[in-house]
Amino acid sequence: MNNLSGTGFHPISIGDQEFMPQQTTKTVDWKALREDFPILDQKVHGQPLLYLDNAATSQKPRAVIDALSRYYERDNANVHRGIHELSNRATAAFEAARVRAAKFLNARSADEIIFTRGTTEGINLVAAAWGTKFIKRGDKILLTEMEHHSNIVPWQLLAERTGAQLVFLPIKGDCGLLDLAQLDAFLTSDVKLLAMTHISNSLGTINPVAEYCERARRRGIATLIDAAQSAGHRPLDVQQIGCDFLAFSGHKMCGPTGIGVLYGRGEVLEETPPYQGGGEMILSVDFHQSTWKHAPHKFEAGTPDISGAIGLHAAMVYLDGIGRDRIAQHDLELGAYAFEKLAALKGIRLFGPPIGRAGLVSFLLDGIHAHDVVTVADQRGVALRGGHHCNQPLMKKLGVESTARASFYFYNTTEEIDRFVEVVREIKKFFGG
Ligand code: 7TS
Numbered sequence: 001m002n003n004l005s006g007t008g009f010h011p012i013s014i015g016d017q018e019f020m021p022q023q024t025t026k027t028v029d030w031k032a033l034r035e036d037f038p039i040l041d042q043k044v045h046g047q048p049l050l051y052l053d054n055a056a057t058s059q060k061p062r063a064v065i066d067a068l069s070r071y072y073e074r075d076n077a078n079v080h081r082g083i084h085e086l087s088n089r090a091t092a093a094f095e096a097a098r099v100r101a102a103k104f105l106n107a108r109s110a111d112e113i114i115f116t117r118g119t120t121e122g123i124n125l126v127a128a129a130w131g132t133k134f135i136k137r138g139d140k141i142l143l144t145e146m147e148h149h150s151n152i153v154p155w156q157l158l159a160e161r162t163g164a165q166l167v168f169l170p171i172k173g174d175c176g177l178l179d180l181a182q183l184d185a186f187l188t189s190d191v192k193l194l195a196m197t198h199i200s201n202s203l204g205t206i207n208p209v210a211e212y213c214e215r216a217r218r219r220g221i222a223t224l225i226d227a228a229q230s231a232g233h234r235p236l237d238v239q240q241i242g243c244d245f246l247a248f249s250g251h252k253m254c255g256p257t258g259i260g261v262l263y264g265r266g267e268v269l270e271e272t273p274p275y276q277g278g279g280e281m282i283l284s285v286d287f288h289q290s291t292w293k294h295a296p297h298k299f300e301a302g303t304p305d306i307s308g309a310i311g312l313h314a315a316m317v318y319l320d321g322i323g324r325d326r327i328a329q330h331d332l333e334l335g336a337y338a339f340e341k342l343a344a345l346k347g348i349r350l351f352g353p354p355i356g357r358a359g360l361v362s363f364l365l366d367g368i369h370a371h372d373v374v375t376v377a378d379q380r381g382v383a384l385r386g387g388h389h390c391n392q393p394l395m396k397k398l399g400v401e402s403t404a405r406a407s408f409y410f411y412n413t414t415e416e417i418d419r420f421v422e423v424v425r426e427i428k429k430f431f432g433g
Contacts, residue, residue, distance in 0.1 A: 028322060028323070028326050028330070028410075030330060030410060030411065030412075030413060031413060033322070033410060033411055034411045036061040036062050036063065036318075036411075037059045037060070037061055037062075037411055038062060038065075039051075039059050039060070040059060040411060043381065044378070044381040044383070045378065045379050045380070045381055046381070047380055047381025047382075048381055049381055049383070050381055050382040050383065050416050050419060050420060051383045051412075052382060052383055052384055052406040052407060052408060052412065052416075052420060053383045053384060053385050053405075053407060054252070054359075054360075054407045054408060054409040054412075055201045055229060055252070055360050055385070055389075055405065055407035056252075056385055056407070057251045057252060057257065058232065058251065058252055058253060058254050058409050059254070059409070059411070060254055060255070060256070060311075060315075061254055061315075061318050063314050063315075063317070063318045064254055064255060064256065064311050064314045064315050064318065066314075067310055067311055067313070067314035068256060068307055068310065068311045071090075071093065071306075071307050071310045071311075072307065074089075075089040075090050075093060076090065076306075076307075077089070077090040078090065078303055078306075079091040079094045079095075079303075079304065079306055080280060080297075090306055093306075093309075093310050093313075094304065094306050094309050094310065095110070096313060097115075097309035097310055097312055097313035098110045098113045098115070098296070098309070100313045100316050100317070101113045101261050101312070101313075101316065104231075104236070104316045104320070105236050105237070105238045105246065105261070105263050106236075106237040106238060106239055106240070107238050107239075107263055108239065108266065109266060110296075111266060111269075111294070111295055111296055112238075112263055112264055112265065112266050112269065112295070112296070113261055113262075113263060113296055114261070114262040114263075114264060114269075114295070114296040114299045114300060115259060115260070115261065115296075115300060115304050115305065115308075115309055116247070116259075116260045116261065116262050117258055117259070117260055117305070118228075118248075118249035118250070118251065118257075118258070118259070118260035119148075119150055119226060119227075119228040119247045119248055119249045119260055120150040120249075121260065121262075122245075122247030122248075122260055122261070122262035123150055123151055123154050123195070123224065123226065123247050124150075124154045125262055125275045125299060126154075126195075126224055126245050126247075126262070126264075127154035127155055127157065127158045128154075128158075128275055129272050129273050129274060129275040129299070130222075130245075130268070130272045131154075131155075131158040131162070131193075132158070132161070132162070132273070133271075133272065133273055134192065134222070135158055135162050135164045135192055135193070136162060136163075136164070137162060137163030137164065138163065138164070138165075138190060139162070139164045139165070139190055139191075139192040140164065140165050140166070140167050140188065140190045140191045140192065141155050141158070141159065141164055141165070141166050141167070141191070141192065141193045141195065142167050142168075142169065142186055142187070142191050142193065142194045142195070142196075142216075142221075143155065143166060143167070143168050143169070143195055143196065144168060144169040144171070144178055144196045144197065144207075145168045145169065145170055145171045145393060145394055145397050146171055146176060146178070146197060146200040146202070146203055146205060146391070146394050147195075147196065147197055147226070147391075147393075147394075148197065148201055148226065148228065148389075148390050148391060149390040149391070149392065150226070150228075150390065151195055151196070151197060151224075151226045152166075152393065155195065164192075167186060167191070168393075169182065169183065169186055169196070170182070170397075171203075171205075171394075171397065174349070174350070174351050174352075174398065175352065175353050175354065176200060176202075176203030176204075176205045176351055176352045176353060177205055177353055178205070178207060180208065180211060180212070183212060183215055184215065187215060187216060187219050187221060189219075191216075191219075191221050192221060192222060193221065193222045193223070193224065194212060194213070194216040194221055194222070194223050194224070195223070195224040195225075195226070196209065196212060196224075196225065196226065197225075197226040197228070197229070198225055198226065198227045198229065198230035199229035199230045199233070199358045200229070200352070200358075200391075200394075201228070201229050201360070201389055201390075201391065201407075202351065202352075202362050202389045202391045202394055202395075202403060202405065203351055203352035203353070203357075203362060203394075204335060204351075204352040204353065204357040204358040204359070204360045204361065204362070205352055205353055205357065205358070206230075206356060206357065206358055209225050209241050209243070210240055210241045210242060213225070213241055213242040213243045214242055217242055222244045222245075222268070223242070223243040223244050223245070224243065224244065224245040224246070224247070225241060225243045225245070225246040225247070226247055227246050227247060227248040228247070228248055228249050228252055229252065229358065230248075230358075231248035231249075231252070231253050231261075232248075232252055232253020232254060232315075232319055232324075232327070232409075233253075233324070233327055233328060233331050233358065233359065233409075234324055234325070234327065234328035234331070235324045235325055235328070236324075238263050238265075243263075243265075244264065244265045244268045245262065245263065245264050245265070245268070246262075246263040247260065247261070247262045247263075248260055248261055250308060250311070250312040250315060253315055253316075253319060254315035254318055254319060255308070255311050255312040255314075255315035255316075256305075256307070256308045256311040256312065257308075258305050258308045259305045259308025259309055259311065259312050261312075262299075264295065264296075266295070269295035269296070269299075270294070270295060272295075272299075274292050274298045274299060274301070275299050275301070276301040276302070277290070277301055278301035278302045279301065279302055279303070280293075280297060280300055280301055280302060280303070280304075281293055281297055281298045281299065281300060281301040322410065326410075327410045330359075330410050331358055331359035331408065331410075332356070332357070332358075332359070333414075334359045334408045334412060334414070334417060335357040335358055335359045335360065335361065335408070336355065336357065337414050337417055338361045338406060338408070338417045338420070338421070339352075339354060339357060339361055341417065341418070341421040342361060342363055342421060342424065345421075345424065345425065345428070347365060347366035347367075347428065347433050348363055348364070348365055348366070348424075349363060349364045349366070350362070350363050351363065351364075351398065351403060359407065359408035359409070359412075360405060360406065360407035360408060361405065361406050361407075362389075362403040362404070362405045363403060363404055363405075363424075364400060364403055364404065365404075365424070365427065365428055365431070365433060366433060367431070367433060368427065368428070368431045368433060369386075369402070370386035370387065370402040370403055370404040371386045371387070371402070372427075372431065373386060373404040373424070373427055374386035374404055376423075376426075376427045376430060377404075377420075377423055377424075377427065380423050380426070382419075382420055382423050384404055384405060384406050385404070385405045385407070386402055386403070386404045386405070387402045387403075388401065388402050389403070389405060406420055
């Protein structure tokens with residue numbers, strides 16, 4: 001189904017079978033992989049593009065772009081409805097993506113995979129459907145201080161509706177680590193849910209989520225993992241993590257925008273009511289009442305993002321062709337390299353852990369606004385991000401309004417980080433620092 005072209009490590013698909021090419025070397029030629037990403041080969045403001053905004057969204061390899069155009073050129077039809085050839089093809093491809101997502105997460109069944117628009121919708125689905133049934137007045141929802149707005153605001157809305165209360169696990173200073181030793185004290189009997197991020201998009205902290213889930217589970221507390229920043233960056237195994245829910249976005253891991261996955265443990269999904277009502281999710285409809293399909297279809301009302309799921313399938317195959325363990329190692333190396341190079345500069349404040357960090361760095365230059373850093377960097381062809389990164393409460397805790405952030409993916413190289421650090425040096429000079 002996915003005839004992947006380009007360089008690097010690619011599984012070859014024949015029919016719906018995947019074959020991994022024999023890898024003769026343990027190392028990946030990261031530079032060669034860049035050729036799979038047409039967008040990287042361009043100039044911005046007269047300089048070669050240096051794309052360091054991968055935490056916001058990643059670039060797309062040819063394999064994903066081709067899967068999308070192939071679908072629209074040959075197979076486009078609505079799913080689960082027709083009995084004509086194109087509809088059957090579209091349905092088979094859409095459901096094959098679900099099976100592949102289950103394999104990607106090591107879920108027990110494809111029925112545990114719900115297609116969403118992304119992480120944000122996945123978390124909103126849990127808050128609206130599961131939360132409305134299971135969270136009551138006086139219950140507590142435990143979050144952390146490093147959560148993205150999409151793992152705060154849905155719980156605030158739920159708390160407003162139900163009279164529940166939000167509690168936040170604190171982070172320690174600029175190094176941005178949680179204290180696992182503190183967790184037990186927070187897991188009181190009124191806590192019904194622990195919802196936390198795997199990797200912080202501002203700090204680069206990697207949380208040991210399996211240990212958090214294990215302690216919560218021992219007390220009968222439900223768990224949700226925000227895997228927006230981790231799904232495309234490291235192997236994920238929902239059974240090993242032991243969570244009830246896990247959400248991620250396709251667009252941050254080489255897939256298209258508009259598609260994401262919510263994993264829900266089978267038993268939990270069965271007792272969770274529907275999210276939205278409409279076509280596709282029902283067994284039967286009468287004028288005054290309806291019955292629902294089983295999970296996952298009861299959570300997927302309306303025409304889904306069919307091409308998005310197909311593009312996401314190609315992205316998962318592509319990433320596993322490289323090896324998510326290798327990508328994680330490359331992330332660690334790039335993160336450590338960038339942190340060390342920046343730490344050697346004077347007048348810079350760095351956020352997040354010095355070691356064991358994800359492939360991103362957040363920083364502030366003394367006396368220079370993060371937006372000015374990003375604007376000048378852009379003039380030199382370097383795409384950074386400046387702002388609160390949808391982490392306003394975290395920024396408040398750190399005592400800042402914003403940070404500048406460089407976030408890497410596997411197609412970034414240490415040479416690019418050298419160029420980025422050189423640009424940061426120039427910016428300091430430009431502003432008289
Ligand atoms: N959770 C985390 C940890 C994130 O980093 C993001 C997006 C989301 C949830 C939401 O993902 P979405 O795909 O549903 O929007 N983070 C960022 C970022 O750091 N810069 O832009 C978006």
